[in-house]
Structure formats: C-alpha cells, structure tokens
Amino acid sequence: MFNVQDIRKDFPILSRKVNGKSLVYFDNAATSQTPQQVIDAIIDYYANYNANIHRGVHTLSQEATDLYEQARQKIQAHFNAKFSHEIILTSGTTDSINLVANGFSSLLKKGDEIIVSALEHHSNIVPWQMLCERTGASLKVIPMNEEGELVITDFDNLLSKNTKLVFVNHISNALGTINPIKYIIDKAHQVGAAVLIDGAQACPHIKPDVQALDVDFYVASAHKMCGPTGVGMLYGKEDWLNKLPPYQGGGEMIAEVTFEKTTYADLPHKFEAGTPNIAGGIVFGAAIDYMNRIGFDAIAAYENDLLNYATEKLLAIDGLKIYGTSKNKTSVISFNLEDIHPYDVGTILDKLGIAVRTGHHCAQPIMDFYCIPGTVRASFSFYNTKEEIDTLVEGVKKAKMMLS
C-alpha cells in the first residue's frame, strides 16, 4: 500500500531545516531526492566492492563487474529493451544526446532535415544546432500552442523525405506537458527518419517501454529517478548503435590496437571509453529497484492527485497564472504572479524553506513564446504531501503581499 508518511522516512533530507523552517522540496524536476536505500548502495559499493571493472582477473574486479552488468540488465528490464547491450551508460541525458548527435555527424549531408520541438530543453536544441553546423543539415521546429502543447498537424507538414531525425522530449521540463510521442515516432518512421526521445522528465513518473514505443533512441538521467548525479543512459536500437561511430576514444572501447589500425569493441563497450562511473551505474540500478518497489502506477496516481490539488489551490490566488495547461501533464506547475518577477517570488519562498525553481528552466524559446522572463516552477514527487502544498500556497500569498 502506498503510504506517503512511510515513504518520507526513507528520505533523510526531508527532515532537515532550511532558513529555520522545515524543508519543502518542490524542485524535483531539477533533481530528485535520494532515499536511504540508494545512499546505502553507494556506501556498500565503496565499502565492499570498489575496483576497476571489465579487466581485472582478481575477485573484487569480477564482483564489481558483475554488479555493474547486473545494473545494466536492471535498466534493460525497466525500459524493456530487447538486449542489455542496447543500454549505454553515460554521464547523463545531455551526454547521451551528444553521443547520438556526434554519431550522426557522419551520416547527414546538406539538404537533410532535423525536426525538434518548441518545448525542448536547451540540451535538446544546442547539440542539434551544432550538428547542423557540422553537416549542413537544417533544423525545423514543431510549434507549440497557448496550452503548451505541440501543434501536431504542423509536425505532419514538416515531415518529408528529407527528414532524417526527429528529437522530442517525452515530457516538457518547463511546463510538464506529456507529448504524443507514439504518434510522432510512427509518423517519423513512415518517412524513414530516426527518433530520439528525451525521457529525462518522464522517467521519474512513468515507465517507458522502448519496444512498444518502437523508438530508436531513448535517453534518461539517474538523478531525476532517486539515483545519483553524473550517470544516465542511452537506449538505442542495436542496428542504430552499430551504425553510429564511437563517440570517444580510449580504454574499454577497443578490441585491438596497433599504431596502424584500431578495431572497436562490440556494443555496449564501443560507446563506453575509459573507466566508467562504476558506483553511479550500480546505484542507478538500486534507484530503479527502489522506484519499482513503490510502483509506477501508485506513483502516477498519487502525483496526479497532488497536481490537481495544487492547481486548484494556486489558481484561487488572485493574479496567479499557470503556464502549461494541457490535460496531459505531469506534476509540474509553472506559474507567475501578475506584474511580479519570478526571481522575487522564488527568493521569498526560499526564505520560507520552500525550494522551487525560478527562471527560464533552460527552455528560453518557451519563455519567449509567452513573452515572459521566466516562471516559478513547483514540481511534485511521490514523497511530497498536500500539507506541503498548503505551505507553498501560503508562501505564494505572502510573497504576493510583500512584493505588490
């Protein structure tokens, strides 16, 4: 049974004070908090297994290798990938995107087209702009509407035989909109384009099935899923990963090296040059175990309840506007108070112990669309409570009173 008070006991940070007040942590879309079980897994690795992997003949190295590869299998199972070698462990979503963008440098030519969406994080815009500069390909953008949804009929019109790649986030980090990725994947495949879905914001809330989606690449970060920072994953279909050239050269990623020629290792090691974040990879697995024990159905239902409660309470504040009003959204509320800068609201909330994000959320095109400098973003996780939302609502009222 889902019991939020029991769950909260798993997270030591939730009992700390900030500016003399009990912490209310609503910046989950930036990074999630870490349960004791995951912290224990970090300690367990360094206390009992720390060794370099894949090379040593000694016991520690073999045990560490086993743990690392077991973590890869956990990630494979979680995302329902066909093979564990389709899971590449990276330093995070941004690294995963850059790996793919770099790989496509040799596959694209002038006249080819890449489609991104207006809802993207800068990390899913800039690498493609750089790819376009390198290859002469051009970038097209699926526009958004006032509700913060993609205008999908415009996507249909952007598709052509020149479309080689489509990149869309599963869920918008700034607004929380859930994008119709299955439709986008199927349509893109009809013209022969590959699709990369940025799942950084989706994976804390839902369990994607990469085979059911038939997606070519799917990327995510551990630190948004109760895991550690500095580790993430790239799922790629085997065929695509074989087609892409290696990203970085170094140890681990080679089969044979002479000064005349190097042959590369098989998947997944071809893309994992150097000593990886071993502890990070293993603990990523522990974080996935933790979230699955709670259960993604229970998480989604509870967070949806929090979202509805917070939306209703916040909208009751005179002059408060919510950006991103799609019916299909996760527990993220981006808002502003009339004539008040989001930075000011965030500063007052911080003094009250409430952690929210303020600013453009690395999604300036969205802020430009709404003609605003940024928003205050409160993002809720399964360990948050309605009482905390009440604290936020009182905090916003206080900020409004002080700043008006």
Next chain:
Amino acid sequence: MTIEDIQNEIIDEFSMFDDWEERYQYMIDLGKDLPLINDQYKTDSNIIKGCQSKVWVHAEMKDDKVEFTADSDAIITKGIIAILIRTFSNQHPKDIIDADTDFIDKIGLKEHLSPTRANGLVSMVKQLKMYAIAYQTQLN
C-alpha cells in the same frame, strides 16, 4: 560622506529590523521608491545578464566623481542595487576601486551577492568598479 560612512549608516538602518521579513520589506520598498535609471540608458549595451534577473547600469563623470544609475526587472535585485548605488555613486573613482561590499554580509543579505545566485549583482559590482577604473585612467 565617505563610502565607509554610508555603509555604516546602512548597517545602522538594518540593525533596527528583527527578522528577515522586515529586512526584505525595507529592501523591497527601497527598490520601489527609486527611479533608478533614465529610460534612454536601458539599452542592450548597458545590460548585465544574469541567468534570472537583468540589471542595467549607466555611469557618468561629474566634477571628478562617478554618478551611477541602474535598474533591474526584479524588485529584490532592484532593492540591493539601490543600496549599492547609494554607497558607490557620487564618489571619487579611486575610492570606488578600493571599496569592498562586506557590509552586505553585515545587513544579512549576503546570499544575494553569491555568484551562484545568477541575478546579475556580482557582475554589476564588477561593472561599477570597471567604470571607476576607466574614469580613474582619464583623471591620471
């Protein structure tokens, strides 16, 4: 008054407040009160970009003293600007170059001058000093 005198005066004013709320309310009021900059100077070339709030700074030399005007799109940032301008404006360039901003710590607003705050204020202080250095060079 010297910069140090003004800073001590500000420390005195803030010592009257018991808690953060009163301090912030005072700072917000300072931000609201002042028409800080002439609109013609709110240009892109005078803008200091923080990740979150924007700051505009304009400087002029009058009788061997530097006069600063500034503005921000966020009111709390504007309040701190008002305090900084009050200490640095109408002072000799050399005194501005030599002055520090430790008094901000003493009035309980240290976090706003942290480089991670992304509000443009750290860059603003640097910019005020750069203007002072430029005018000092002219005087030499």
